[in-house]
Amino acid sequence: MRRHPRTLLGGAVALLAAMACTVPAGPAAAADAPYDVLVFSKTAGFRHDAIPVGIQTIRDLGATNTFTVTATEDANHFTTGNLSRYEAVIFLNTTGDVLNDTQQSAFQSYIGSGGGFVGVHSAADTEYNWPFYGNLVGAYFASHPAIQQANIKVEDRAHAATAHAPQTWTRTDEWYNFRTNPRAGARVLATLDESSYSGGSMGADHPHAWCKTYSGGRAFYTGGGHTQASYAEPAFRAHLLGGIRYAAGRTKADCRPESGYAALYNGSTTGWSQAGPGGFTNSDATLSSYGGLGLLWYSARQFTNYSLKLDWRMLGDDNSGVFIGFPPSNDPNSAMTNGYEVQIDATDAPDRTTGSIYAVKAPDTAARDAALNPPGEWNTFELLVEGERLQVFLNGAKINEFTNTDPARSLAGHIGIQNHGTGDDVSFRNIRLRELGGPTPTPGTGPIVGIGGKCLDLRNGSSADGTQVQIWSCSGAASQQWTVTPGSTIRALGKCLDISGSSTANGAKVQLWTCHGGANQNWQAQSDGSVRNPQSGKCLDVSGNSSADGAVVHLWSCHGGANQKWTLP
Template sequence: MRTLRSILWSAALVSTLVAGAETAACAADTAYDVLVFSKTAGFRHDSIAVGVQALRDLGAANDFTVTATEDAAVFTAGNLAQYEAVVFLNTTGDVLDDTQQTAFEAYIRGGGGYVGVHAAADTEYAWPFYGELVGAWFASHPAIQQATIKVEDRAHAATAGLGQTWVRTDEWYNYQTNPRSTAHVLASLDESSYTGGGMGADHPHTWCKTVGSGRSFYTGSGHTQAAYAEAGFRALLLGGIRYAARRVDADCRPETGYSTLYNGSTTGWSQAGPGGFTSTDATLSSYDGMGLFWYSAQQFTDYSLKLDWRLAGDDNSGVFIGFPASADPWSAVNNGYEIQIDATDSVDRTTGAVYGFQSADVAARDAALNPPGSWNTFEITVAGERLQVFLNGVKVNDFTNTDPARSLAGYVGLQNHGTGDDVSFRNIRIKPAGVDRTVQAESFNSAAGVSPYTKAGAHNGQTLGYVDPGDWAAYAGLDLTGVTRFKARVVSGGPGGTIQIRAGSATGAVLGSVAVPNTGGWTTFADVSTQLSGVPVGVQTLYLTFTGTGGGLFDVDDFTVARAPGSGAITGPGWTCLDVSGAGTADGTKIQLWTCNGSAAQQWSPVGQTWRVLGKCLDVAGGGTADGTKVQLWTCNGSGAQNWTPQTDGSLRNPQSGRCLDAAGGATADGTQAQIWTCSGGAAQRWNLP
């Protein structure tokens, strides 16, 4: 929100943008050079020649020059340095020798761009780096036929001009693996629309990713000669090249687990104040104001909110979070926080700023921001009272709320600022944070029979005590989306009993129950846990009801509602990621903290009590037990040095040593060594599992 524009964009630029957003964006590109490589050591596509010519034509119209070759000798460090991107156009087989591979890998990891077209996935099967770069290798294909492509991301320059579906004819590849866990999928195939699909309901077809400091874009289309005459396919190639060559930015981190708030349907949304948004082609477009279009169906606590937005020119809008339900848009202004969208305002109220409270990192913002007329992507993460803003995958703000009158928990909404402030939004989606929520049991909102009891050894100094059969306690405002587990810290010198977990009321359906034993005395604490089923999504009131025989059954210290670990990033102190140094795979490779980037070196998978990445395990060096023992990558061997158990305070405990995974010195800088240390529950030991 703002009342006065500080800078006006030139009328010439605005008129150009109105004439055509993509043309304006391309016209603004500085000239660059692209190498097109089409060497084949296997099947040779008869479309290569027309493909090369199509790329030359695109270059002539969009300020990049094309050098086409099938001579692998050009893959030297000195020669590759002159190109912003390299296109592998229907390459097949082993096309580079070891020296050429080394030069190309260094080029990519150092910031170069790669574009793979169709049979680029049928290339260099014995070279692990290339598999990481292309995202997935070819497995098979049916006959050429028509199929429906589902466009999942319409903000990327390659797909922004497409509709939600795209029907065309090509040769449709099946892949050996699904790239979704390591790449950002832009489009996928609807296997019900053709015959011969082999990947099921999730069949990625076009994707992008980062590899080291480099960028990668791949599409499975491009087999036929006719494809290169299609306007849509040529625009797809152009957008992929512009992304790889860093002429446009995008969030190409892997993305899974999000729920849609808006992708064409406005169900659950309400308008507060004047003006509003039209909804056409799964796109919200503002008119008049000043009002707020807010998602009134649900409020949120810890989460990641992603949305795509576009300004026409020098316009004004924002994303509001953490406000209470209200038909007055000023309630969001006065009680919530606005993440501003307006690149021309003052520093505390410009794109990426927490309006009026904290400026964005302007240098980082400017480097990541696409110009008016182009789409941008925000990710807004909330963890407790910490707010972070990512623009096209780059962090541009990190803000902590310290105002007791405000909170980051609440509703989310979009501002329509006023007549002439034209903004559009697409693909609004949200994912509950992978953070288990621990609640002090004595901090109930309502209860029957029970009351707080001061006890030595209890977390926060108190337990929920005086528990008798038929008693209950209620806890409001818990986001249960994705919750599958319940864990409680209990103590009992009495008969013990059972905790029943319910939602909605004290007589609601039982989601799970867990027996509480006599723990050995009223000062001996123990953990009990159970799986839950039928858990409702969204913010709910959770009820604990208690059964047993006799009186004084047990005390409850605290409880945790948890989500089952999946595969993905493990985030830790400073919202950094647990990372394998240099994506190395040798035994003993350093495990460290690093800026989250979605790379394969940060994609962890739980297997039993182990955490695995790049085919190896998270390991305590030498099976050590001393504070400061380094944590490393090592061949999985089933030893106790590789076992880790999540704790209710967010820590990962190695049972063999009795110590917790820890960031050395409590640091958060890139390269901070992971180690084990005496478990403390401190910030250096809190890890958010995927």
Template sequence: MRRRLRSAVGAATAVLAVLACTTPATPASAADAPYDVLVFSKTAGFRHDSIAVGTQAVRELGAAHNFTVTATEDATRFTTANLAQYEAVIFLNTTGDVLDAGQQSAFEAYVNGGGGFVGVHSAADTEYGWPFYGNLVGAYFASHPAIQQAHVHVTDRAHAATAHLPRTWTRTDEWYDYRANPRPSVRVLATLDESSYTGGQMGADHPIAWCRPVSAGRSFYTGGGHTQASYADPAFRAHLLGGIRYAAGRTRADCRAETGYTTLYDGSTTGWSQAGPGSFTNTDATLTSVGGMGLYWYSAKQFTNYSLKLDWRMAGDDNSGVFVGFPPSNDPWSAVNNGYEIQIDATDAADRTTGAVYTFKSADLAARDAALNPPGEWNTYELLVEGERLQVFLNGRKINDFTNTDPARSLAGHIGLQNHGTGDDVSFRNIRIKELGGGPPGGNTTVQAEAFSTASGVSAYPKTGANGGQTLGYVDPGDWAGYHGLDLTGVNAVRARVVSGGPGGTIQVRAGSATGPVLGQVAVPNTGGWDTFADVGATLAGVPSGTQNLYLTFTGSGSGLFDVDDVTLVRSPGGTGTGPVVGLGGKCLDVRNGSTADGTQVQIHSCNGSAAQTWSVTPSGPVRALGKCLDVSGGGSADGTKIQLWTCNGSGAQVWSAQADGTVRNPQSGKCLDVSGNSAADGQAVHLWTCHAGANQKWTLP
């Protein structure tokens, strides 16, 4: 729903007298609450002739941006009481040992307690014998060639110190080499291109500006600032201002160290597709939403266990979101109905505002507000997906922790950006991902059945109650559907959401082609009508690893066998998941009558998606439903021992281990979860029995 746009805060342009230049003020920096900064420029080694103009530049920035400046070279000012009045302390071209032990102790306490540090240029040539300072500044000076022009590659364009800069910033300065690369412990904001100048000694990865959190405090360092001319350069002044604002806590950034990420977007849109109306412009390595409601989604690959990071900025009171965990589809509503949206809209209701998992879980609003930069400034999301758990970090601070318990959804799948509508102007930069390896908890990939790559005889059919609003319909014997480019690594079972008022039939799962080897077969019953959905499943064998083409072929008698809503590729054992446990005849493990009383019989029943059939499974541990555990009555081991619901107690009677052959074993007894009498009738009890891997002991786990 559209709302009236808030008025943007105007940005005043300050006329700076001494250096006869201007520094552009962002709307946020013009409105910063007042704060105080200490500039410290004591030298015990080389003394830069730029200290005076640098100090004056900081004074002018303060006058234009609402902070007061105290400049000193008196180290006795480093006391607990005196430092407490400053939000940030700038070491401006300091050199050598400038603080004694007591002063060092006071400064450590200041930073650890929440104070900010800004290091400029030879701040890295300071206090070599003080380990805390070495950690704070990030790296120590080693050498430098002659002053010359070089290309600076801006790698983080969300931080206030670098967001205004071009991707390649060409400037003249004295370019430091450092004794060690700081990257493992800092967030690198910019690097030097050593091919653009002579004398660099660090190689292809040469950081020159960075930031990091330090306990409760913040640290920013820039290697620039040797020359007097630096402080007359509007771009460098804005760079310095952004570092000061970050250190002082007036703007937020994700300054945690970051390695191992793969770029999904940094100017190139390869692998991305637009679903639905509207679009995104692509200018200056920045995507900006236009019209809608649509979705710009990364169609090249699905993801299961990962850290997704991206930078975003609202122009005003705007609306967008980041979607995760949806199947491939050219219908943007498939992402809405099957995935989860992490909202971007700071003025909406609690369960649909910035940081919320839209309509499912509000962010921690106090934490969100403390981390959020206002419209006009960039923010960074990290969406950490570990199986069915989603943690949301805003500018490095955790603001939401959500677990999917809906068996019809999964956090595994594609990712995408929403273009919400005309006037909702949200921009995105630097979208990157780190796949965390291994099967996620559950490790599942859900595909909308109607989103086939190729097919014969079948087509999409609109249906109320279907995920995405459509099913794969018109299924007759001999028809098939193919799905290309699926990661089958670790898949050993399949689950399908189906509906049938007809004769039912069988889904054959094949690899490579419609006539490829059969990996497994899923029996589909008449579900009780064309509006009654059910989950059915089967184990698979001989599944090839890696990216493959998967085919579903359909058999049965008659015509109009069934519809398929979606298909989930299941990776178990080895993970943790939440959803139905499907067994004999496609029936679900069920707590009789949904009762939570200790001793309630566990049975199988037609799948209905209820809480009584929603189980949380661990690879070798408890299996839970309704807040209680799947339990072997009395801890027994005799064939036929009752399987019941019981208060969780950590005993061996409540430990279950999924096996590669599809059975679920109780290690304490060495016996298996078994459907009594090998009967698929609703209400048939499950019990403990000697393992034999028959059909009544095969289970598909979430």
């Protein structure tokens, strides 16, 4: 964008002197093209004393990371023309209603034109009556306990905001509980471990930081940043910088919602075998290649229809790849001959470059180049296999599609990662897989029968959002006719089986609700007869182990009891 002079508002505060010796977050692996951010810190409610320190921190980050900062509390900056000057707008500990209708409209247009949003801490305590903002920020503040130390569980160690962090990140701050769980609409980067502190109210799935694309723009939110001391922490400064870079489009990430994946590797190599010379070191839940030509392959089982996601990083002009669809073998050449390789090497020939089906089909290089992070930064692949069709996504963007027609090969089989040779240094993290159940899952329609031979039923035959799900004597009524799509939704009367409020708590209400594709409407049948919600890891359960007509169905920890056994159509 065009460069503009900046007037920086506000002065340094006393704490900044104490921060002078703090090591700032390091620069990106490659210098970003210069950009501009607007820091907005207007408050119409509680005012955080960390705001001046936060502003100065963002200025400091900008000075060493090629972006300039305008800081303001004047909402008149929110005009279409003025906002177009910025790649990202940061709501830094804002509270209450801070924009009027005209200013809201300008900001909404800015996001719709591809702008970026960063929300820090009480940005979630802002604009409760503006639905667009609520969807953009991801969740609204509900409550918080006293400031204390807690453990943050980092789920996504590829995003620039969290790639530097350990799997368990321990720090002190004010920890927000949120009114809803944002997971259905965002990629959760980190959650809070409620067992590590007092006052959490969201249970086992307590998101703390997340990213998303929304209405044409990009959004990042972190619950951290209440205390002045936060902004002196190198790790928190790096967290903030990564979120700013993502929102400004200077680093790419897969911020699509994600649920239902099982870890194949997240620190443990159980189930994996090395074929051929060389191998991978295993440290900090990261596999780093050495020597070769070899292959680390998941020998525990084969896969047919699935979504495979994994994070990878090159240090320079390196070479590796992800192999799929090969039979079991301790010879790495077997994978090359009988399977297919999705290549990692951005400088090779078009049909042998990053995102290609090696020596078979080149990627859409323009889409690949737009999605690719440079050496030194993490990237995320999704390999989506449906029958003999393979789609390749890089940082959430589709870059290749291929259909196998070779009768001697198949996309079904084992998966593996390559250690190409000495000097080809590629690392991998968070290898996870979600099975799809079939190339085109066929829905079944009919009654769902549970304990006592009773049917899953909608109370009073209602199709209204929020209708309680129960069991009742089977009658063949429309309110007992369910359409089950394997690994996906369970529907009746045109709506979906839903967990109220995306709750993961035992006893959470199971209800009928308009289908929206959220994780709280995803159900997977298990081999033991239970029906599980992957987001919570809990089961469809009849309260009190009752078989009486009208017994309520809710969410509960899976235990294999008769009240969690279901016969699906």
